[in-house]
Amino acid sequence: MTTELWLRDPTAETAPLRRARTKPPKSLDGLTIALFDIGKTRSDEFLDQVEARFAERKLKVRRYAKPTNAKVAPPEVIDRVAEEADVVLIALSD
Amino acid sequence: MAEKLEAKYSAATQLASRRIEYGEHDDPMEVCFARGWSDGLPVTPPTDERILRMLKGTTRAPNEVIGRIPPYLAECTVEKVAINAVLAGCRPEYMPVLLAALEAALEPVFTLHGVLATTYFSSPIVIVNGPIAKRIGMNSGLNALGQGNRANATIGRALNLIVQNVGGGRPGEADRSTLGAPSKFTCCFAEDESDPEWEPLSVARGFPRGASTVTLFQGHAVEAFVDQKSRTPEALTRSLGMSLVKIGHPKLVQSARAVLVLSPEHYAIYREAGWDRRRIERALHEATIRPGSELVAGADGVGEGIPASRANEQVPKFFEDGLMVVRAGGSAGLFSAILPGWLAGRKREELQPVTKEVRA
Numbered sequence: 001m002t003t004e005l006w007l008r009d010p011t012a013e014t015a016p017l018r019r020a021r022t023k024p025p026k027s028l029d030g031l032t033i034a035l036f037d038i039g040k041t042r043s044d045e046f047l048d049q050v051e052a053r054f055a056e057r058k059l060k061v062r063r064y065a066k067p068t069n070a071k072v073a074p075p076e077v078i079d080r081v082a083e084e085a086d087v088v089l090i091a092l093s094d
Numbered sequence: 095m096a097e098k099l100e101a102k103y104s105a106a107t108q109l110a111s112r113r114i115e116y117g118e119h120d121d122p123m124e125v126c127f128a129r130g131w132s133d134g135l136p137v138t139p140p141t142d143e144r145i146l147r148m149l150k151g152t153t154r155a156p157n158e159v160i161g162r163i164p165p166y167l168a169e170c171t172v173e174k175v176a177i178n179a180v181l182a183g184c185r186p187e188y189m190p191v192l193l194a195a196l197e198a199a200l201e202p203v204f205t206l207h208g209v210l211a212t213t214y215f216s217s218p219i220v221i222v223n224g225p226i227a228k229r230i231g232m233n234s235g236l237n238a239l240g241q242g243n244r245a246n247a248t249i250g251r252a253l254n255l256i257v258q259n260v261g262g263g264r265p266g267e268a269d270r271s272t273l274g275a276p277s278k279f280t281c282c283f284a285e286d287e288s289d290p291e292w293e294p295l296s297v298a299r300g301f302p303r304g305a306s307t308v309t310l311f312q313g314h315a316v317e318a319f320v321d322q323k324s325r326t327p328e329a330l331t332r333s334l335g336m337s338l339v340k341i342g343h344p345k346l347v348q349s350a351r352a353v354l355v356l357s358p359e360h361y362a363i364y365r366e367a368g369w370d371r372r373r374i375e376r377a378l379h380e381a382t383i384r385p386g387s388e389l390v391a392g393a394d395g396v397g398e399g400i401p402a403s404r405a406n407e408q409v410p411k412f413f414e415d416g417l418m419v420v421r422a423g424g425s426a427g428l429f430s431a432i433l434p435g436w437l438a439g440r441k442r443e444e445l446q447p448v449t450k451e452v453r454a
Contacts, residue, residue, distance in 0.1 A: 006114055007125060008113065008177050011168075012169065014168055068438075070438040070444050071444065072164075072207050
């Protein structure tokens with residue numbers, strides 16, 4: 001005699017969606033670069049330096065930040081980055 | 095027997111979670127490990143019978159959605175809570191406490207995503223107040239922060255398993271803790287409310303006496319505090335201040351909160367002198383104020399520290415409400431415990447402990 005044996009799934013029963021990564025651009029010329037401050041101490045100092053270096057190379061830069069590193073970025077900030085920038089540099093610094 | 099029959103004849107209509115079938119020669123405990131449902135310790139296989147029994151611990155419908163669990167913001171129903179409670183080894187009567195703890199964890203100001211994803215040591219610390227604690231047999235006495243009590247051990251464990259299994263927050267993936275801490279398995283205890291003169295944590299946080307509550311704190315356990323010689327509240331306060339300023343790093347301030355678990359023998363020193371919660375907390379706050387010149391980066395030849403611009407300030411270790419005192423522990427031992435908080439609390443209003451009332 002065979003008995004049916006099963007357990008119930010404790011997970012959310014979701015499956016990850018695989019998407020191909022966007023290829024990195026060959027050059028940053030003409031692109032808008034988002035510099036994204038995640039809210040850690042001194043992230044802004046680090047990004048100031050990066051911005052200065054990019055400025056020397058005449059690259060177009062926009063700054064974004066999330067209010068605190070304790071929380072995920074608000075969706076509207078992510079939407080703005082997606083809308084206004086071509087590439088993003090997310091900085092971590094302590 | 096009733097649950098056996100119910101499981102056989104009506105589980106299919108009552109339970110929505112998918113079945114994970116296994117072979118007759120498979121060990122269900124090994125199936126749980128293989129599926130990644132464990133925190134590293136054995137879990138109780140979630141059979142229909144056990145889940146149905148667990149659901150009897152709450153009046154809430156199995157399909158009620160409690161919220162979305164980070165990091166992947168997956169919807170969590172009462173049924174999923176019950177399945178994870180089975181895994182953790184809970185009894186059905188723990189369900190109301192577990193559900194309240196989960197609701198507290200999902201308040202935005204608890205920042206559960208950050209607590210999970212941080213490189214720091216933190217996880218949810220669960221503190222239970224009110225009559226429910228006794229009713230379900232929780233430990234607030236000897237070894238309250240240790241092993242051996244089923245409710246203490248499994249409620250905290252179930253909460254972490256929900257984040258892992260429903261939210262997808264796994265160590266090495268979204269959980270980026272550099273070293274972790276044993277308290278990431280579980281850290282849950284009840285406050286000792288045996289002294290009617292003591293204001294319980296729940297009351298201090300705005301709930302009426304007699305209400306059952308769960309308070310969640312972002313931290314890890316434990317740092318020992320030993321003072322076997324101070325006999326006055328002033329001396330004990332100064333002594334506690336010396337230990338409290340060390341959490342994280344002695345030169346880091348206003349970035350972490352802390353819970354002080356005051357043992358009966360230490361509490362007796364305050365009680366005999368007529369000090370209540372407010373007075374103790376205020377005095378401890380003052381005992382952690384130090385000259386900024388000692389704390390600035392570079393002072394004492396140590397790189398860590400606060401900005402040089404604060405050298406002339408008198409700097410408290412915590413924000414005004416950054417220290418919560420809780421009573422617990424066995425009757426012998428002039429030891430107390432410090433539960434240090436997550437260091438991400440630099441922005442006081444962004445990161446707070448959360449208290450929720452326990453409902454049926």
